[in-house]
Amino acid sequence: MSRGMSRRSVLATAAAASVAAVGSLATATTAHAAPPTLPDGTSKDKVLVVGIDGLRHDVIAAASAPHLKAMMANGTYGTSLLYANPMAATSSGPGWSTISTGVWPDKHGVKDNSFAGKNYTRYPGFLARLAQVRPQLSTYAAVDWKPLDAQGTVTAGADAKLVLDGDRDGYTGHDATIAADTESILRNQNPDVVFAYLGQVDIVGHNLGAASAQYRQAIDVIDGYLGRLLAAIKARPTYATERWTVIVATDHGHTNAxxxxxxTIEERRTFVLAQGPGIAAGATPGDTRLVDVAATVFKQLGIAPDPAWGLDGKPIQERSTDPFEALYPALAGRVDETGIPAGVLGWTHTAPSGWSVINSAMGTGGVAEWRGWSFATDEFWSRSQRDQSRELNVRSRGIFAVADSDEWDDKASSGPFDSTLVTPAYAVGGKSTVTLDFTTLYRQEGSQSARVLASWNGGTPTLVRSYTSDVISQPQSLGLSVPAGATSVSFRFHYTGANNWYWVIDGVKITAS
Incomplete structure (x- = not known):
């Protein structure tokens, strides 16, 4: 949660006291009615989603966290980075909306904790979607940040819910209550889908910082709750005949202070961790995104999303087929980008097999990493310069191609930035149409140019599309008629600039029919 609102008005001294008392409070619960009675479940495929607010994944290693670490060993653990403004703040409203709906803020409309502009009617949370398409499922949600209920972000569609007020009463006791009630429901009832939200890690992060010992201690408390939920699932008398998936995710990171x-990178850190049927053990894919939680829930329940839902996510076990993903072994550390930590391996000029980069018209000098088309990760490229919309590259996954004349010109250079990325040749003989699909982030400035061209049978490239205005991380689909006599086609992405902006290409797919 971002605490410009009521949520983070807790005093640092109170937070410190609550964490110091964690040994007793970890098992204490706030007085309330018994857990609700849910409808009897109907599915052998079952899902538990545990949402931990403000958990910076790179701090988990320094905590004890045995249950999180066991899930990492037994499941798939994908880390990634969030957007930033102007798309949305790295706050809880946008973060949990992204997790719940499976789409990015430019679709669900939540940009901050005011929830102004929310579009849950068009993009409902996964529990609300399940109520529409699989109403016979038994569903439960428990939250102690009240906006997740009041705004309809998470609890909408649940058969039963527990809503507590951590801002008013404190999150330590309410998290314990949520853990106890969810444990009881998992052990003694027959739910199909459960969402449990826990908020105290974020509170400690706000008041004492992600670098504090208390933050690591809070992670251990929540990890203990996770362990109890996992044990409750395994203690079910029907466990042997059920297929359980457990997903853990967070909405944003925290600064050290x-x-x-x-x-900042620290504020943008998120992760999705999942174990269950069909999910690889010990996998750490580079192409996971926060929008993948909802898609994974649907996949594990055997539900094929309707394309009309407009999901941006994919199941966590499905790997990208993008040719750029093969470049991980070639990634290198910084050369001229001295502001990027030396240990971050995230760029290369090596093109995928069959691809090429033409730099014959490229100027000399400049920042080495960005001389002509490069291939990079979000972790590396978005560190090159903050707050110039590089953080908005949300629909790229893993490794992408980027031509960045702005960063290239940050070191002495002469001549223009003029570079062409060339695809392999694809067979189109006997076909009538060919379609080029890709995702792009493009920022226009001045006289720079960005053109997509097609070369039939290796001939002179012809213009397919020019970009003359910003395109902020959107899928593109360009259809062409196959000329008579054409047996092959290759595409070119030609970018020119002079200390202007950049062009990102990812997810390239070419189909002929």
Whole structure:
């Protein structure tokens, strides 16, 4: 949660006291009615989603966290980075909306904790979607950040819910209550889908910082709750005949000093961790995104999403077929980008097999990493310069191609930035149409140009599409008629600039019919 609102008005001294008392509070619960009675479940495929607010994944290693670490060993653990403004703040409203709906903020409309502009009617949360398409499922949600209920972000569509007020009463006791009630329901009832939200890690992050010992201690408390939920599932008398998937995710990170909402790497850190049928053990894919939670829930329940839902996510076990993903072994550390930590391996000029880069018209000098088309990760490229919309490259996954004349010109150079990325030749003989699909992030400035061209049978490239205005991380689909006598086609992405902006290409797919 971002605490410009009521959620983070807790005093640092109170947070410190609550964490110091964690040994007793980890098992204490706030007085309330008994857990609700859910409808009897109807599915052998079952899903538990545990949402931990403000858990910076790179701090988990320094905590004890045995249950999180066991899930990493037994499941798939994908880390990634969030957007930043102007798409949305790295706050809880946008983060949990992204997790729940399976789409990015430019679709669900939530940009901050005011929830102004929310579009849950068009993009409902996964529990609300399940109520529409599989109403016979038994579903439960428990939250102690009240907006997740009041705004309809998470609890909408649930058969039963527990809503507590951590802002008013404190999150330590309410998290314990959520853990106890969810444990009881998992052990003694027959739910099909459960969402349990836990907020105290974020509170400690706000008040004491992600670098504090208390933050690591709070992670251990929540990890203990996770362990109890996992044990409750395994203790079910029908466990042997059920197929359980457990997903853990967070909505944003934290600075070392405490706080989030901005564009630093630490604030943008998120992860999705899942174990269950069909999910590889010990996998750490580079192409996971926060939008993948909802898609994974649907996949594990045997539900094929309707394309009309407009999901941006994919199941966590499905790997990208993008040719750029083969470049991980070639990734290198910084050369001229001295502001990027030396240990971050995230760029290369090596093109995938069959691809090429033409730099014959490229100027000399400049920043080595960005001389002509490069291939990079979000972790590396978005560190090159904050707050210039590189953080908005949300629909790229893993490794992508980027031509960045702005960063290239940050070191002495002469001549223009003029570079062409060339695909392999694809067979189109006997076909009538060919379609080029890709995702792009493009920022226009001045006289720069960005053109897509097609070369039939190796001939002179012809223009397919020019970009003359910003395109902020959107899928593109360009259809062409196959000329008479054409047996092959290759495409070119030609970018020119002079200390202007950049062009990102990812997810290239070519089909002929």
């Amino acid at each position: 405490g706080g989030h909402g901005g564009s």
